[in-house]
Amino acid sequence: MSAVTAPQADRAAPARTASDDLDVVPLRHWGRWVAALLVGLVAASFLLSLARNPNLDWTTVGTYLTKDFVIRGVGITLLLTALAMVIGTVGGVLVAVMRLSANPVLSWSAWLFVWFFRGTPLLVQIIFWGFLAALYERIQIGVPFTGWHLVDLDTNAVVTPIVAAVLALGLNEMAYAAEIVRGGILSVEDGQDDAATALGLTRAQTMRTIVLPQAMRVIVPxxxxxxxxMLKSTALVSVIGGRDLLTAVQSVYAQNFKVIPLLVVAAMWYLALTSVLSLGQYFLERRFGRGRRGSAGPGVISRWFKVSAAEGVAR
Structure with missing residues (x-):
């Protein structure tokens, strides 16, 4: 066994510099702490005033929070949201493809559709569909110019408040979704179309298998x-008696005049539902953003588990 000489030992030791003797002090951002303290004080004062306000009547809030009619209203709200988003998403893809079509009839028809439904307020559209019978007393489908009708129905019997709400919300969402999908399609490089054409794929196959999957990264957020x-916009259908969550609480506070407590009930349900949807959106964005520069890293829960595991190994 050979011994290490003194010069070799000196070379093996790391060189010591003057900076090793310095105490590194992190930069303190006093302004951030002061701003955080002020915001915290204001938020705490506001919450304390709400908690102590007798007009809020937390007893009434707790009583009506899980009432049957409120739960039914929540169910109708979720149903309207789901149906409107299905109609809007499927129809939006169709309208977006039509707008990008080389056929001027399809392109201009899609443009007019988007122009109309984006240019008029959603509340106006809801009221229009709710009172469609004032424009057409009967819904008739048949052969033009013959007077023969295959379908002849009372408009009020067909376009109920729920149907009117779904039509208004779905068609309005279709216009907005069309522009979102169109933007996502345009974000895909033109070279993808050229490569698909070189492989012998048709326009429809290219759109379905190559363009739309890549555009999802832009479309999903x-x-x-x-x-x-859309979940929050369902509250507007209360003007036509759509039996949604807001309609349910309105029917009660119109009788007992406890407006604020019942509106708090509705607000708590809306906050809970939007929180669940926000969580789903977060995971969808992570799913479609994988492998993309600037995509989200590990989540807070994942990082916490990793830190806990590392601390356990260290112990």
């Missing part, structure tokens, strides 16, 4: 926001 917005 705004569509998640549209879903949350």
């Amino acid at each position: 705004p569509m998640g926001n549209e879903t949350i917005t």
Whole structure:
């Protein structure tokens, strides 16, 4: 066994510099702490005033929070949201493809559809569909110019408040979804189309198997926001008696005049539902953003588990 000489030992030791003797002090951001303290004080004061306000009547809030009619209203709200988003998403893809079509009739028809439904307020559309019978007393489908009708139905019997709400919400969402999908399609490089054409794929096959899957990274985030917005927009159908969550609480506070507590009940349900949808949107964005520069890293829960596991191994 050979001994290590003194010069070799000196070379093996790391060189000591003057900076090793310095105490590194992290930069303190006093402004951030002061701002955080002020925001915390204001938030705490506001919450304390709510908790102590007798007009809020937390007893009434707790009583009506899980009432049967409120739960039914929540169910109708979720049903309207789901149906409107299905109609809007499927129809939006169709309208977006039509707008990008080389056929001027299809392109201009899609443009006019988007122009109309984005240009008029959603509340106006809901009221229009709710009072469609004032424009057409009967819904008739038949052969033009012959007077023969295959279908002849009373408009009020067909377009109920729920149907009117679904039509208004779905068609309005279709216009917005069309622009979101169109933007996602345009974000895909033109070289993808050229490569697909070189492989012998048709336009429809290229759109279905190559363009739309890549466009999902751009489409998913705004569509998640549209879903949350749609959930809240269902409250507008209360003007035609759509039996949603807001309609349910309105029917009660119109009798007992406890407006604020019942509106708090509705707000708590809306916050709970939007929180669940936001969580789903987060995981969808992570799913479609994998492998993309700037995509989200590990989540808070994943990082916490990794830190806990590392601490356990260290112990």
